[in-house]
Amino acid sequence: MATYCYDYPHPAVTTDIALFTIIGDKLAILLIRRRSPPFQDSWALPGGFVDSDECLEDCALRELAEETGITGVYLEQLYTFGKPDRDPRERIISVAYYALAPADILSPIAGSDAAEVRWFAFDALPDLAFDHRDVIVLAQQRLRAKLDYSTVAFSLMAETFTLGELQKVYEIIRGESLDKRNFRKYILSLNLLAESGETQQGCNHRPAKLYRLAQPGTLHYIR
């Protein structure tokens, strides 16, 4: 194998991705079971080393795809973790990203570096490799804060969704129940939703109108 030499020590750089979705009525996060040491067989965030010619965001998307098969998520840089001893092998600095995807995303498939891939409820995480628990906690705080001043929550919705489903997502992330009428007033006042024209199918109650984003893929800031 080739070796790469430098005049002074260089750390390795990785990206790690905290991908959230909503499953049932819980916030869930995607973890992989590590195939190799260190922390072999431990659960960890997907992620890996930055290639020499790719930018950080591309690395995060590539690692997520390689290890879990998931693509097309909303992705945002979170924080860079760099304590000298956070990896037992060598100095590794990790640029952490958080990502959001609708729950109807294709089921994850374990890739090369992962023995297993699974969604875990945020409130029932297993022991985690490295400092990945810190990463997840910070990501969840960011998500909750951003709910108040942006439209991040829409990235957790399928292409069409009901206002009830959207309210549920807000309630899960904020950890408190919301008034239905006030919530709908607020959301509709943003003028970011359009009625799809369809209604919900196959529910044992009055079917709700389906909405879609007026400008899909755009993150808006409120206030």
Next chain:
Amino acid sequence: MATYCYDYPHPAVTTDIALFTIIGDKLAILLIRRRSPPFQDSWALPGGFVDSDECLEDCALRELAEETGITGVYLEQLYTFGKPDRDPRERIISVAYYALAPADILSPIAGSDAAEVRWFAFDALPDLAFDHRDVIVLAQQRLRAKLDYSTVAFSLMAETFTLGELQKVYEIIRGESLDKRNFRKYILSLNLLAESGETQQGCNHRPAKLYRLAQPGTLHYIR
């Protein structure tokens, strides 16, 4: 010189620091003139390579002290810049920090890697090395946003200050003038200030009461 070899390419990692203060009635930022290539003689943010056993924040504080002599600032991680070609020498990933200090801080003194150190008005920046203009623009946006939901502005104040001086700082960062009575009502309602008991000296008008932080060094979040 020793060489350090790895099985696959490692990027270099630096920190860069965007240190803001208020000078006169302008937002100002500290720049150094680079002593060595690349971008020799260009203005740039202070910063430098992460030592193998120091954490990222320590690196930022050390580089700031070494290159400019300034210590004791408020420091917060901003964003990590990692485009593959952002440095012509080799792959360099930079963890950017922004920092705040009161204007009465000791004058900066050029250190080893800096031929010169100077404050520049934010609205009159020179040409900058690397992607440092992007860093500064992002830092200013973060500062402005954070003004609304935290007490960052207090980090720009001297130990004691008048409400008029504090209002001036808010006006400069927000780029608009504020109503005096409403501003005072808002600031005092936070219950974070204590009267020092002293008043301003040597001004050719009614002297203002001096205030200090009730809990110095603590950042508070509003709302």
Next chain:
DNA sequence: CATATTAGTGTATCTTATACACTTAATCTC
């Protein structure tokens, strides 16, 4: 002693956020 300069103070109005309950449309069960 008149002028200039900034400090310091209160209220009325507008805007936004909150609290709150019933009717509707579908499915399910007996």
Next chain:
DNA sequence: GAGATTAAGTGTATAAGATACACTAATATG
């Protein structure tokens, strides 16, 4: 198919917070 069950859908009154606004007070200067 009648009644029960479930979530959808809708408006108003009140409370809280944000905004607009003008004069008097204390010091220095000429």
